[in-house]
Amino acid sequence: MKNSIFFTLYIFMYLGLSVYIDYFILTDLVYYEFYSDKFSESRVYELLDFRKEWLWVTYPIKLLIQLIALQIPAMLIYLGLYLAKYEISYRKVFGVVLISEFIFFIPLLIKIIWFSFHPVSMESVRLFAPLSLFSLFDAESLQEWLFYPFKVLNVFEVVYWILMAFLLAKYLKSSLDAMLKIVLGYYVSFLFCWVVFVMFISLGNS
Amino acid sequence: MRMKYLFPSLLVGFVAIGAWIGFSRYTTKQELQSTYSSIPSIMLTSTDGDSVNLKTEGDSAPSVLIYFNSSCPICQSEAELIQSKFRKDTLTRFLWVSSESVEEVKNFAAHYSLDSLDTHRFYSDTLFRLASAFRLTGVPATFVYDDEGNLVDYALGAVSMSDLTLSIQKAHDRSR
Structure with missing residues (x-):
């Protein structure tokens, strides 16, 4: 399949799931409960009206940010392949990253299914990280600065790395081992530094 | 050979920037905490027109110091919520300070039946004494102190009532 088909499918799935979560999971009632602790009733209604009116604006912005974020692993892996003297176009690397990114729709779907049958609150949604290191701990026993790294380390992330390496190996007719080295050396090392970067900032706020 | 080391160097640099930002935020927060550590000894005007010392006003009981402005929507929300949640609390003192005139402060208090x-x-603080002592640049700002005037907790911006209740509880526990 061509990149453009995956790209269109990705955009539709991303927007579809985001809209579903915003309208059917994070309902006005959830927001009301969250904000009523901080603002008066009239102010909460104003905020909800504002959200209703402007929520649609967030989708193109979120999508744009997501598309920019997709370039990061693509650029890093392309750099790794270039330095290792593999012949591949950026377009193909981006295609591999795009296909692999579909794996992250699974936790979103799990979230939707889970909260369709369980009570929803802003806090429970924030603390929901299926199949992650975070889910193995009681959130109250963890320091706030550990939330992000523990959420990032999840089964889907590891599958993402392996899937990227597998697809690259298939395209380049190379070994999975060699491609895993590229993915681990360039993308995972960057992800690790990014997580440490966020941890330092969270520590500064704590 | 140079290219080989470029990527790891960039990553190390990136982490170092994160560490620097984190450390600066941490030190700024520590500095602010030490600035807010006790109720400042500043002269303000009460709604009766008397000149009072804020530190003395906050003595001998757990206090919540709120820096507000009557036209600020978040301050209005905070006043409404505090009025409904803490109106029966007779053990905590709420010290409301605004940089507006006595008349405006009085109107605000009356509007929320406080x-x-x-x-x-x-209190009216038209000379911005609290804002300059605490280096405040926005409203609302809420500070919780125990009966000895030591800082228990603070929030810049909107404060959640559950957090405020917990902080007040902590102030009472410390005061025992």
Whole structure:
């Protein structure tokens, strides 16, 4: 399949799931409960009206940010392949990253299914990280600065790395081992530094 | 050979920037905490027109110091919520300070029916003494102190009532 088909499918799935979560999971009632602790009733209604009116604006912005974020692993892996003297176009690397990114729709779907049958609150949604290191701990026993790294380390992330390496190996007719080295050396090392970067900032706020 | 080391160097640099930002935020927060550590000794004007010392006003009981402005929507929300949640709390003192005139402060207190409550005291600070002592640049700012005037907790911006209740509880526990 061509990149453009995956790209269109990705955009539709991303927007579809985001809209579903915003309208059917994070309902006005959830927001009301969250904000009523901080603002008066009239102010909460104003905020909800504002959200209703402007929520649609967030989708193109979120999508744009997501598309920019997709370039990061693509650029890093392309750099790794270039330095290792593999012949591949950026377009193909981006295609591999795009296909692999579909794996992250699974936790979103799990979230939707889970909260369709369980009570929803802003806090429970924030603390929901299926199949992650975070889910193995009681959130109250963890320091706030550990939330992000523990959420990032999840089964889907590891599958993402392996899937990227597998697809690259298939395209380049190379070994999975060699491609895993590229993915681990360039993308995972960057992800690790990014997580440490966020941890330092969270520590500064704590 | 140079290219080989470029990527790891960039990553190390990136982490170092994160560490620097984190450390600066941490030190700024520590500095602010030490600035807010006790109720400042500044002269303000009460709603009766008397000149009072804020430190003395906050003595001998756990206090909540709120820096507000009557036209600020978040301050209005905070006043409404505090009025409904803490109106029966007779053990905590609420010190409301605004940089507006006595008349405006009085109107605000009356609008939220806080003027009739003994535990709520309102002050006008037209010379921005509190703002400069605490280096405040926005409203609302809420500070919780124990009965000895030591800082228990603070929030810049909107404060959640559950957090405020917990902080007040902590202030009472410390005061025992």
